[in-house]
Amino acid sequence: MPLDVLTQPLDPYSAQVVQAFDRVGPAVVHVMAFGKDGRPASQGSGVIFTPDGYVLTNSHVVANAAGLRASLTDGQDCQAVLVGDDPATDIAVLRLSGTGLPHAELGASAGLRVGQLVVAIGNPLGFTCTVTAGIVSALGRTLRTRSGGLIDSVIQTDAPLNPGNSGGPLVSGAGAVIGINTAMIAPAQGICFAIGIDTAIWVATRLMHDGRVRRSRLGISAQTVQITTRLRRFHRLEQLTGAMISDLAADGAGRQAELEVGDVVVSFDGAVVTGIDDLHRALISERAGTSVSLGVLRRTELLTVPVVPRET
Template identity: 55%
Template sequence: MLERTPSYLLHSANSSSNSPSDSPSERQRPSPAPDEVLLDAYSHAVTSVVDGIGPAVVRVEPQVSRRMAGMGSGVIISPDGLLLTNSHVMQGARDAMVTGPDGRAIHAQTIGDDPDTDLALLRASGGGLPFATLGNSKLLKRGQIAIAIGNPLGFESTVTAGVVSALGRSLRAKSGRLIDDVIQTDAALNPGNSGGPLVATSGEVVGINTAVIMGAQGICFAVASNTASFVVTELIRHGRVRRASIGVAGQTVPLPRRVAYAAGLPLSAGVAIAAVEPDSPATRAAIEQGDVVLALDGEPVGGIDDLVRLLNGDRIGQVVTLTILRRGEMQTLPVTPVERRTLNGR
């Protein structure tokens, strides 16, 4: 009768056998280091985005009297040639020459320009153009990879990468108005990057690069894609971005703590009315010079920028309620904003 060899002895014998899979060369082959795997994944993410988005990024050269009047970057966002760039790149020009990575130059015309968000919308001639998709910038998180593509200092199709450093920043446009919901990134930007896309690893455009803090390193800004989507819609529908006005000039002033407490608002400042335009909504609402605006429709107004932000296009022609402080007493006044007109009438 044969005795059965215990299983642990069989296992021991098999482990010590010289099987082909246990050859010295196999045992000595090093496994990839974790850092190398991560680096390969990072490189793949960036190169995939560049391959997908790169063809839609163009050089933008505004034309004045058929002469080049500057240079920046832009990104095509639809197959019929809609193109986003910065307002400060176009400088009011109605025409531009745009050149893609393949060297093909095509003509583009301005559809609309919004200096208050530093965005301009153009349409490039021709169809079937490569294009990128505007993503949802509300899904961004700090530390997320951010990739910038553009033409810094005239070096075409340059790619830089970094991370989203901060969200919800405010940046003052050349018009003097604050641009809200600005993305801060440390992806290297230089003059010429303006108007180019900031892209997430999903392959969607999450921002339009707009500004660099000169003398600083790694502090760059992009207008969020959700702001860009709103501006594009407004410019297509109306040729301008509609904003409301009540016809006042004001300045930010500090408030006594007791006033904020009485108003039930988290305020340390308000907006003092310095002037009221004649025949304006403010005049019709009996707003007076010296009144201090504390809230609009219950939303705190802690400074002139808050008032400008709250007077958006949705409030044109709609009755709103201003909470004001007049000679030590709080009052509420109904006012109906009208559309604000810019200096050039657009």
């Protein structure tokens, strides 16, 4: 007589997926965002990460919402309040009104390895608490957000995601949250992305403390341009491109430092700048109020321009 399927031991792969779901699934929530007219505006997923009801989700899930609610897998329905969101990393933190809520363990994304098992839990297309599994396909990806910024150290995975998975947890086989699912490439097969939990924790800590994430800015608009071979050789520049200033804010730090439209930024405090993306990465919050040196090509000259970035 064949063994009852319920008594058969799980293979190691299945056991890890089940373990991940058992540990994190109860802490996954279905997030509903409502417009000013009281109608649903968007939906997504989230994960409770503290015993007192703080939730990690995506900024784009809750952006511009007039009201928020979250429902748990056990049927509980809670009012949610936006603690803060950061479009630059697509992370938001909510606070639920309930008590005695389950919460997931947060892991670390720094030690992930390509090929290791990951499990995505969420509410795709409104189907509550759906589980998909895959592997880490690549690490260290850079993803552009809807606000135009860049998120570094993004996890690429082939664990299938669909609309509604946004904001849900990416979980290791050991049952720790190692990412927040954020995007998929719609026409592609199995190319999905999650924000590393190390980034998410850094952002969440600041949102919970200040309600926002401090960054710095130069008050310039720029675009990536080629540097002529003649100028590169004359000034012994290794990079092929730089960030050309196309506009300056009237009251910005760049104008105060007497930068000019047409200047090409090639370095930031000694670090090579090959384009606008390098400037985005360099302008961290700690730069605000501190003088930095920009290497700037102005026509045929290479200048060093001190500038003090301002807080956003």
